[in-house]
Amino acid sequence: MRVVIQRAENAKVVVEDKIVGEIDQGLVVLLGITHDDQMEDAAYLAYKIANLRIFEDENAKMNLSLKDVGGKVLSISQFTLYGDTRKGRRPNFMNAAKPEYALALYQQFNTLLESEDVFVETGQFGEMMRVQFTNVGPVTLLLDSRER
Template identity: 55%
Template sequence: MRAVVQRVKHARVTIKDTISGQIEQGFMILLGVHEEDTLEDAQYLAKKIAQLRVFEDEDGKMNLSIQDISGAILSISQFTLYAQTKKGNRPSFIKAARPEIAKPLYEQFNTLLIEQGITVETGEFGADMAVELLNDGPVTIVYDTKE
């Protein structure tokens, strides 16, 4: 799994002019599922993100987790994170998991975060979405469970 985690002041996702998910301070996550990913990848990634300490403490140091600040997550599925761009000008997405594999793993990832007490808002798997965010910092962390 690949996740692009952005610390945000607020974020929202809109589908056909309707807000599907919206958060205040927290993380906006773009999540890509690889064809070889399993539940173990989702478990590992959810734990790492829940414990990621990039929010400022009283001394201004990035020392607090999303749980420490009672933040929320906007989780967006994004198969394009597995774009292969080495050859030609049109990316290939052959390494991205098929929807029948990716959707359950994306949903399980979100459930694992919720089980850790984190509020999670989402878009809609496979939908054409408009995502807006105010990046805070900016702080952007990329995780890849295969690296």
């Protein structure tokens, strides 16, 4: 699993002009799933995201986690994180998991985040979405469950 996390304020995801998920403070999480990702990949990333110390304390040092600040997650499934652009001009997405498999693992990932006492809002799997937010910091990190 690959994930892009961005520290965010006022984040929302819109599908067909309707807000389907919204948070005030926390992280926007873009999650990519490949064919052989498993539950342990989801568990690793959920724990890591909930506990990463990437929020500032009273001394402006990144010492606080999402849980420490009571932040929320806006979780978006994004198959394009497994896009391969090495050949040609059009990305291929052969490394992205099939939708049925990806949906099940995406839902498990969100449940695991919630089990870490994190409030989770989501986009709509498989839909064209518009994600809007302010990246605070800016803080943007890339995590891959294979790089533990």
